[in-house]
Amino acid sequence: MNTIDLRSDTVTKPSKAMLEAMFQAQTGDDVYGEDPTVNMLEKSCAQFFGKEAGLFCPSGTMTNQIAIKLHTEPLSEVICDLTAHIYNYEGGGIAFNSAASVCVIPGERGKINADQIAQCIRPDNIHYPISKLVSLENTSNKGGGSYYTAAEIAPIAELCRSQNLALHLDGARVFNALVAAKETPAQHGQYFDTISVCLSKGLGAPVGSVLLGTEANIKKARRIRKVLGGGMRQAGYLAAAGIYALQNNLDRLTQDHTRAKQLEESLKTCAFIAEVLPVETNIVIFKLQNGIDPDTFLAKLAEQNILASGFGPQQIRFVTHLDFTDDMLEKSIKVLKAIA
Ligand SMILES: *Cc1c(COP(=O)(O)O)cnc(C)c1O
Numbered sequence: 001m002n003t004i005d006l007r008s009d010t011v012t013k014p015s016k017a018m019l020e021a022m023f024q025a026q027t028g029d030d031v032y033g034e035d036p037t038v039n040m041l042e043k044s045c046a047q048f049f050g051k052e053a054g055l056f057c058p059s060g061t062m063t064n065q066i067a068i069k070l071h072t073e074p075l076s077e078v079i080c081d082l083t084a085h086i087y088n089y090e091g092g093g094i095a096f097n098s099a100a101s102v103c104v105i106p107g108e109r110g111k112i113n114a115d116q117i118a119q120c121i122r123p124d125n126i127h128y129p130i131s132k133l134v135s136l137e138n139t140s141n142k143g144g145g146s147y148y149t150a151a152e153i154a155p156i157a158e159l160c161r162s163q164n165l166a167l168h169l170d171g172a173r174v175f176n177a178l179v180a181a182k183e184t185p186a187q188h189g190q191y192f193d194t195i196s197v198c199l200s201k202g203l204g205a206p207v208g209s210v211l212l213g214t215e216a217n218i219k220k221a222r223r224i225r226k227v228l229g230g231g232m233r234q235a236g237y238l239a240a241a242g243i244y245a246l247q248n249n250l251d252r253l254t255q256d257h258t259r260a261k262q263l264e265e266s267l268k269t270c271a272f273i274a275e276v277l278p279v280e281t282n283i284v285i286f287k288l289q290n291g292i293d294p295d296t297f298l299a300k301l302a303e304q305n306i307l308a309s310g311f312g313p314q315q316i317r318f319v320t321h322l323d324f325t326d327d328m329l330e331k332s333i334k335v336l337k338a339i340a
Contacts, residue, residue: 004306004328009173009256009282009321012204014241021244027236030056031226037236041243045197045210048246049189053218055211056239057230060085060172063196063211065093066224068133070194070217071166074099077129079120081107083142085170086135097228101129109277110143112136114155121163134160137170138177138188142311145260145283147177150187157191167191172198172209176281179253193217202253202282203245204322207238249322256282256320259329263318266333272297274314284318285311297339304335 005011014022028034042054057063064086068078078094080087082104086094094100103120105112122128134156139147160167169192171177178185189195194213199205211221225231232238257279264279267286274287288294294310301308311317 002305004324004332006318006320006324006332007307007309009201009319012322014204014206015322017248018204018241018244022237022240025236025240027234029233030235031231031233035234035236035239037243038239041239041246042210044243044246046212048185049195049197049212050186051189051195051212052215053213055218055221055225056232056235056242057209057211057225058207058232060170060196060198060200060209061090061093062225062228062230063209064135064168064170065090065097066211066221066228067168067194067196067213068094068100068135069098069224070213070220071133071168072098072100073130073132075101075129076132077101077103077122078133078135079103079105079112079117079131079165080135081105081110081112081137081140081143083107083110083140084135084137085141085172086137088142100132103129103131107143109146110137110140111146111148111152112156113152114159117156117159118163121165131163131165133166133168135168135170137172139173139180139281139283141172141283144277144285144317145173145176145279145281147180147280149181150183150191153188153191166193168193169195171195172201173281175250176202176253176257179250180257180281194221199242199245202256202321203242203249205238205241205245208242210242252322253282256322256324259324259326260284260318260320262329263320263332263336266336270336270339272339282320284320286316288314288316290314300339301335306332306335 025037046054199208276286
């Protein structure tokens with residue numbers, strides 16, 4: 001059997017049908033705004049979430065960083081969870097790109113609430129940075145795929161509106177959240193000023209993220225994308241993969257969630273386990289018993305052609321995805337049960 005790669009949902013390869021859609025794409029120079037397929041992707045993604053406009057970018061890091069740049073200025077501050085991707089996994093980009101400060105909240109499995117945010121908002125005093133932006137992550141990666149429902153986002157959006165703060169969504173896995181919550185993109189979209197959606201995670205496209213927002217914000221975002229070197233030319237070949245993914249790979253995310261749940265159930269019965277975080281979507285994070293070395297554990301899995309990621313002290317992460325099949329699930333469970 002081929003390698004079973006549970007390191008991330010970014011490891012998927014484009015399917016034959018997706019490649020076919022890419023080959024057939026109509027393209028043009030997107031820096032001139034002339035790529036019809038990019039324009040179609042941006043428009044349809046925006047419409048999905050009830051936003052005015054979209055901007056296709058090479059990565060979710062770029063869409064997040066552009067959004068932060070849009071909403072902040074030097075001397076101002078971003079509020080987010082302590083484990084947020086924008087703070088931990090974007091290379092310190094908030095400081096580098098936006099010269100902004102960060103107020104981190106120790107949330108619950110990556111999720112923060114309106115009361116916690118309210119306590120972070122700075123009074124108008126020259127000693128403090130100026131609170132400008134709140135950023136939520138849905139689903140939360142470090143939180144083990146936990147998700148916000150629309151009802152949880154609503155009071156946060158209300159607070160942001162009343163305090164004149166912008167609200168951004170790092171929606172790298174927002175479709176996992178929507179499928180799990182059985183809610184629509186527009187239900188969540190209404191609450192955010194900007195939204196970053198990744199096409200290269202659970203949706204199975206090879207490249208790309210889309211930033212959504214108002215016409216005015218996206219016009220400015222296009223300028224920032226250019227200065228970051230993210231203006232692409234015949235990007236329609238890549239955008240076609242994104243369109244294909246949005247049309248074909250959304251509903252099937254429930255399969256990833258079911259398989260993650262099955263991994264959780266069998267992990268719970270394994271002797272090497274100290275704790276499995278409750279599985280809500282496609283991420284499974286578990287803690288090994290003290291005395292079991294994570295690197296040795298990962299090496300044992302790798303010997304059986306199963307790849308996983310170390311994810312903090314004694315922690316391992318599995319992520320299920322489009323290329324992780326029921327056969328692979330069965331084999332993974334067998335291997336896990338056999339590891340002593
Ligand atoms: C993957 C991811 C991103 C974006 O990552 P890129 O690799 O730059 O596309 C942003 N936020 C979260 C939560 C992610 O998991």
